[in-house]
Amino acid sequence: MKSKDKVLIANGQGFWGDSILGPVRLIEEGPLDYLTLDYLAEVTMSIMQKLKTRDPSKGYATDFVTLLDRVLPKAMEKGVKIVANAGGVNPMACKDAVLEVVRKHGLEGVKVAVVEGDDILDELDGLMGGGEAFTNMDTGEPLAPVRDNVTSANVYLGAFPIAEALNQGADIVITGRGTDPGLVIGPLIHEFGWTEADLDQLAAGTVAGHILECGAQCTGGNYTDWKSIENMAMIGYPIVEACPDGTFTVTKHEGTGGRVSRDTVVHQLSYEMGDPANYITPDVVADFTSFHIDDEGNDRVRISGVKGAPATPTYKVSMSFQDGWKSVGQLTISGPDALAKARLASEIVWDRLKYDGFEYAAEERLVEFVGANVCHEGVAVPGSDEPSEVVLRLGVKGPDRAKVNRFGSELVPLVTSGPPGVTGFAGGRPKATEIIGYWPALLDKTKVSSTVSVHELQPGGPS
Amino acid sequence: MTHATLDQIAYARSGDKGEGSNVGVIARSEAAYRFLRDALTEEVVQEHFKGINHGGVRRFEAPNMGVLNFLLEDSLGGGGSASLKTDAQGKTHGLALLRMEMDIPDEVLQSVER
Numbered sequence: 110m111k112s113k114d115k116v117l118i119a120n121g122q123g124f125w126g127d128s129i130l131g132p133v134r135l136i137e138e139g140p141l142d143y144l145t146l147d148y149l150a151e152v153t154m155s156i157m158q159k160l161k162t163r164d165p166s167k168g169y170a171t172d173f174v175t176l177l178d179r180v181l182p183k184a185m186e187k188g189v190k191i192v193a194n195a196g197g198v199n200p201m202a203c204k205d206a207v208l209e210v211v212r213k214h215g216l217e218g219v220k221v222a223v224v225e226g227d228d229i230l231d232e233l234d235g236l237m238g239g240g241e242a243f244t245n246m247d248t249g250e251p252l253a254p255v256r257d258n259v260t261s262a263n264v265y266l267g268a269f270p271i272a273e274a275l276n277q278g279a280d281i282v283i284t285g286r287g288t289d290p291g292l293v294i295g296p297l298i299h300e301f302g303w304t305e306a307d308l309d310q311l312a313a314g315t316v317a318g319h320i321l322e323c324g325a326q327c328t329g330g331n332y333t334d335w336k337s338i339e340n341m342a343m344i345g346y347p348i349v350e351a352c353p354d355g356t357f358t359v360t361k362h363e364g365t366g367g368r369v370s371r372d373t374v375v376h377q378l379s380y381e382m383g384d385p386a387n388y389i390t391p392d393v394v395a396d397f398t399s400f401h402i403d404d405e406g407n408d409r410v411r412i413s414g415v416k417g418a419p420a421t422p423t424y425k426v427s428m429s430f431q432d433g434w435k436s437v438g439q440l441t442i443s444g445p446d447a448l449a450k451a452r453l454a455s456e457i458v459w460d461r462l463k464y465d466g467f468e469y470a471a472e473e474r475l476v477e478f479v480g481a482n483v484c485h486e487g488v489a490v491p492g493s494d495e496p497s498e499v500v501l502r503l504g505v506k507g508p509d510r511a512k513v514n515r516f517g518s519e520l521v522p523l524v525t526s527g528p529p530g531v532t533g534f535a536g537g538r539p540k541a542t543e544i545i546g547y548w549p550a551l552l553d554k555t556k557v558s559s560t561v562s563v564h565e566l567q568p569g570g571p572s
Numbered sequence: 573m574t575h576a577t578l579d580q581i582a583y584a585r586s587g588d589k590g591e592g593s594n595v596g597v598i599a600r601s602e603a604a605y606r607f608l609r610d611a612l613t614e615e616v617v618q619e620h621f622k623g624i625n626h627g628g629v630r631r632f633e634a635p636n637m638g639v640l641n642f643l644l645e646d647s648l649g650g651g652g653s654a655s656l657k658t659d660a661q662g663k664t665h666g667l668a669l670l671r672m673e674m675d676i677p678d679e680v681l682q683s684v685e686r
């Protein structure tokens with residue numbers, strides 16, 4: 110099995126909500142060995158936990174099931190294996206839904222693996238009782254005061270459980286929370302037989318995974334010189350051609366839109382980067398300042414010489430907690446004097462709320478004049494002082510849900526009791542929505558154990 | 573020297589990083605990287621983002637990629653789902669930095685193929 114000298118791995122989903130066309134076209138438009146799909150962000154886990162609380166059969170990325178219904182026959186025909194973190198907080202329910210798709214298409218024999226062990230919400234009290242403080246990595250605060258507000262708690266697992274699932278013959282691997290690059294490293298470990306000691310190779314897989322993890326962001330999407338990118342509508346999603354020694358080439362299917370060049374790849378390498386010399390994952394600490402980049406032309410960029418250092422003894426834990434309420438609404442205000450009228454309108458809203466006993470502190474409220482340089486505040490931008498129209502965007506937040514809700518009913522009255530030219534109010538009164546706080550912490554690896562199970566369709570029902 | 577904007581000699585990409593954002597500045601040539609390593613200091617970037625960032629600025633260098641990576645430590649109005657801002661993830665901070673006006677040596681401008 111460990112005989113291939115080159116493996117093709119693509120990513121067809123950069124986040125939950127990315128276009129279904131990415132993975133559909135990757136399956137249809139060219140050769141591929143593995144399709145990876147990333148559905149999880151920090152906030153996503155909390156939303157999924159809430160869905161699962163309401164309905165024990167929910168709590169995973171349903172988009173994944175919709176996608177498989179569309180591509181599974183073709184993927185299995187071509188021998189493409191699929192690795193996705195679509196399991197969210199309920200990977201077994203996700204597996205059941207996937208097996209229903211297998212049954213629907215008559216694809217008996219498809220093996221579906223599930224990686225578990227990342228979800229530590231139920232063990233949180235035991236771990237805290239055992240001395241784990243879950244100190245916030247950003248603020249240094251202990252978790253105890255907000256413990257009762259915690260809504261999800263997941264460890265970022267590494268790539269080896271995914272490799273184990275593939276070793277056991279899985280065609281589809283479903284995980285919960287893991288590192289994004291792990292979706293790519295897992296297949297490489299499986300194909301090339303890398304071990305925990307192959308630090309440079311694991312680091313190379315990490316770099317490859319980072320390049321792939323946001324889908325088309327490395328093939329010309331969100332690119333500074335956007336005018337130079339051709340056929341963005343049919344942009345190709347990225348593919349890595351990986352070799353056993355860890356060198357790899359970033360490319361895309363022939364005939365697809367977009368571009369793979371040194372510059373498009375480095376754009377993505379810079380994304381969400383901290384200290385580039387110490388990119389920490391559970392499997393390795395990768396050095397993003399170590400490698401060589403060669404633009405070979407024809408949408409091919411080769412990366413070689415990646416260096417890695419031993420992994421740390423801890424897993425990163427991602428927790429979410431209930432952190433208050435917020436409400437945001439907007440109106441469109443036409444010229445003449447759009448900006449001046451928008452300023453007046455915002456003052457009217459705060460004054461009326463104050464009259465009724467609702468005052469919001471400066472840090473609890475937002476006023477934006479969209480169209481008048483909101484995104485680049487404080488940076489000189491020509492023409493932003495007299496736009497022909499602006500969107501007035503107001504918001505409040507705080508711990509008191511009723512107070513946050515009161516704000517929402519003072520926006521639409523401006524249409525008849527404010528300055529002229531106020532319009533564009535749609536979607537009803539803005540309502541208070543929950544703020545989901547993010548709590549990053551570390552946990553000793555010995556406190557966590559992952560499990561891998563492989564499932565097949567059984568006559569009569571899912572296994 | 574020519575007075576020009578940073579986008580003449582660099583690309584950028586930005587995104588969220590906890591309660592702050594990161595801006596990767598990608599030099600368009602090796603000469604541009606050498607110039608920016610000296611000219612684009614933490615202090616200069618801190619001043620440029622004073623309307624957006626309310627925390628510190630840290631810089632990291634990755635010469636193999638021609639990248640200077642800046643962390644703006646408090647630039648998202650709370651970060652994650654707590655932010656009320658339109659750009660709650662700092663997606664546009666890269667373009668904001670590329671608007672910076674600076675005096676650029678002519679040989680650096682000429683080193684960039686455009």
